[in-house]
Amino acid sequence: xxxxxxxxxxxxxxxxxxxxxxxxxxxxxxxxxxxxxxxxxxxxxxxxxxxxxxxxxxxxxxxxxxxxxxxxxxxxxxxxxxxxxxxxxxxxxxxxxxxxxxxxxxxxxxxxxxxxxxxxxxxxxxxxxxxxxxxxxxxxxxxxxxxxxxxxxxxxxxxxxxxxxxxxxxxxxxxxxxxxxxxxxxxxxxxxxxxxxxxxxxxxxxxxxxxxxxxxxxxxxxxxxxxxxxxxxxxxxxxxxxxxxxxxxxxxxxxxxxxxxxxxxxxxxxxxxxxxxxxxxxxxxxxxxxxxxxxxxxxxxxxxxxxxxxxxxxxxxxxxxxxxxxxxxxxxxxxxxxxxxxxxxxxxxxxxxxxxxxxxxxxxxxxxxxxxx
Numbered sequence: 441x442x443x444x445x446x447x448x449x450x451x452x453x454x455x456x457x458x459x460x461x462x463x464x465x466x467x468x469x470x471x472x473x474x475x476x477x478x479x480x481x482x483x484x485x486x487x488x489x490x491x492x493x494x495x496x497x498x499x500x501x502x503x504x505x506x507x508x509x510x511x512x513x514x515x516x517x518x519x520x521x522x523x524x525x526x527x528x529x530x531x532x533x534x535x536x537x538x539x540x541x542x543x544x545x546x547x548x549x550x551x552x553x554x555x556x557x558x559x560x561x562x563x564x565x566x567x568x569x570x571x572x573x574x575x576x577x578x579x580x581x582x583x584x585x586x587x588x589x590x591x592x593x594x595x596x597x598x599x600x601x602x603x604x605x606x607x608x609x610x611x612x613x614x615x616x617x618x619x620x621x622x623x624x625x626x627x628x629x630x631x632x633x634x635x636x637x638x639x640x641x642x643x644x645x646x647x648x649x650x651x652x653x654x655x656x657x658x659x660x661x662x663x664x665x666x667x668x669x670x671x672x673x674x675x676x677x678x679x680x681x682x683x684x685x686x687x688x689x690x691x692x693x694x695x696x697x698x699x700x701x702x703x704x705x706x707x708x709x710x711x712x713x714x715x716x717x718x719x720x721x722x723x724x725x726x727x728x729x730x731x732x733x734x735x736x737x738x739x740x741x742x743x744x745x746x747x748x749x750x751x752x753x754x755x756x757x758x759x760x761x762x763x764x765x766x767x768x769x770x771x772x773x774x775x776x777x778x779x780x781x782x783x784x785x786x787x788x789x790x791x792x793x794x795x796x797x798x799x800x801x802x803x804x805x806x807x808x809x810x811x812x813x
Contacts, residue, residue, distance in 0.1 A: 444474040446520030449528040450510030457643040462495040481510040508617025530643035532597040540599035549633035550604040554597035559636030615653040616660040670716025677709030699784040747800025758789030
């Protein structure tokens with residue numbers, strides 16, 4: 441018999457909760473009149489797997505670690521046209537599954553996420569730090585970086601079609617899996633819909649670590665956004681350094697420290713941009729991202745020659761200016777050197793030219809295996 445709905449539950453020492461959760465799932469899906477399977481991906485040391493199996497679930501012993509690892513293993517066994525996921529700790533009300541499945545079955549969405557913040561949060565179910573700071577803040581960051589419009593990006597009660605799941609290259613093994621799933625869904629162009637749900641106090645002890653797990657979500661979002669992590673900060677440093685250098689260069693008396701600072705800002709900013717472009721090119725090469733105008737420019741065949749040409753010009757200009765300073769110094773009998781302004785500019789130009797030359801080689805090396813556009 442074909443399976444219409446697959447429910448995937450990650451468990452770790454949830455023997456008290458699964459006794460209540462699995463019967464609710466079975467009763468709800470029977471009322472809906474759909475064929476179903478319940479897959480429990482377990483890493484427990486208590487009787488959770490035995491209880492789940494007795495209640496009719498298919499139990500898979502988790503080989504990898506982590507929350508995301510459990511789902512990734514579970515997804516390999518699903519047979520249903522629609523997949524529902526959620527924590528098996530009693531915090532999600534699985535009698536509300538029809539609310540998640542209805543938009544999928546009507547063809548209105550590919551991926552449905554529950555929203556606790558627009559639904560009902562029972563007393564004691566969510567700490568105030570998560571409810572008013574953590575979840576809203578991380579959700580706003582995710583919405584900003586990836587142009588998504590959701591209110592509770594880290595709600596674990598979700599449903600999606602089998603076709604949608606096959607479009608998501610999910611890799612994260614930890615709690616950041618929740619963010620990765622939403623990000624990949626947006627990148628794949630899936631139709632995402634939110635539905636309000638009820639959130640209950642969990643049964644048993646929580647396994648969350650607020651700051652560690654929050655940082656892992658934020659880290660993933662930044663790593664998925666090299667433009668915001670590298671390129672924009674790099675451009676900001678270069679702009680700031682250029683303004684400071686222009687001011688210090690033309691100001692009397694000589695502002696040596698401002699000149700040195702401006703050179704540092706420009707060089708560091710340029711290096712950060714190189715890291716950002718390299719990250720974007722690598723992501724496209726590995727199939728983690730789609731090419732855009734920036735990556736297409738740096739992935740073309742002639743990028744090495746163009747980088748060497750521009751870097752070479754910068755090096756020659758810097759070398760000529762430096763040679764002029766040296767000749768003036770020699771003509772003065774190798775005494776004190778008073779051309780500090782020009783020396784800082786020369787140092788900056790030569791440093792940038794060397795960075796650009798080796799950056800061009802590095803980008804070209806990345807593209808050796810796949811070829812160039």
